[in-house]
Amino acid sequence: SQKIEQNSEALNIQEGKTATLTCNYTNYSPAYLQWYRQDPGRGPVFLLLIRENEKEKRKERLKVTFDTTLKQSLFHITASQPADSATYLCAHGQNFVFGPGTRLSVLP
Amino acid sequence: EAGVAQSPRYKIIEKRQSVAFWCNPISGHATLYWYQQILGQGPKLLIQFQNNGVVDDSQLPKDRFSAERLKGVDSTLKIQPAKLEDSAVYLCASSMGPRTDTQYFGPGTRLTVL
Numbered sequence: 001s002q003k004i005e006q007n008s009e010a011l012n013i014q015e016g017k018t019a020t021l022t023c024n025y026t027n028y029s030p031a032y033l034q035w036y037r038q039d040p041g042r043g044p045v046f047l048l049l050i051r052e053n054e055k056e057k058r059k060e061r062l063k064v065t066f067d068t069t070l071k072q073s074l075f076h077i078t079a080s081q082p083a084d085s086a087t088y089l090c091a092h093g094q095n096f097v098f099g100p101g102t103r104l105s106v107l108p
Numbered sequence: 109e110a111g112v113a114q115s116p117r118y119k120i121i122e123k124r125q126s127v128a129f130w131c132n133p134i135s136g137h138a139t140l141y142w143y144q145q146i147l148g149q150g151p152k153l154l155i156q157f158q159n160n161g162v163v164d165d166s167q168l169p170k171d172r173f174s175a176e177r178l179k180g181v182d183s184t185l186k187i188q189p190a191k192l193e194d195s196a197v198y199l200c201a202s203s204m205g206p207r208t209d210t211q212y213f214g215p216g217t218r219l220t221v222l
Contacts, residue, residue: 096141
């Protein structure tokens with residue numbers, strides 16, 4: 001079955017550093033992937049969509065890459081801030097399959 | 109622009125009882141989704157509506173879960189009877205179209221089954 005895996009461990013980084021989150025998919029080849037942010041007690045909020053023919057997508061301090069050979073997407077937050085602390089979800093948008101999310105904590 | 113509204117925000121019931129959740133999507137959004145999110149996991153799609161028709165309900169436990177979207181606007185999700193493993197957050201989302209469009213999520217309803 002289609003599966004999306006993300007680092008299940010929480011990621012702690014220092015303010016100002018770059019956070020890198022990993023999303024791996026198996027058993028299928030999605031035409032695109034989406035990244036969402038979820039804060040405690042709230043629904044996910046859409047951040048970025050990257051298609052299989054796009055190597056990289058940027059939005060302000062966010063950058064997403066898509067490597068179809070490795071079956072992997074990387075999500076980067078540059079110059080991270082404590083306000084970036086949240087759980088980040090990777091999703092195969094076409095089939096609405098979400099990964100378990102990675103909890104990011106940016107320490108001041 | 110108003111977001112996706114859900115109610116109630118919290119619900120506690122005994123097992124074998126029934127419960128219903130309500131969702132009002134963003135105005136003009138034709139597609140509506142219900143997800144179940146168990147603690148520590150990502151959302152799992154239960155059912156997708158396009159206007160008032162069901163597009164995908166392959167992961168909906170139809171022996172106990174039901175959903176409807178009358179008139180293609182509001183939607184309700186019902187569980188009858190509830191089991192302990194139904195404890196989760198139930199998220200409603202909407203989008204303008206069925207594929208690739210950005211999904212907008214509501215705040216969710218946290219269900220606890222005792």
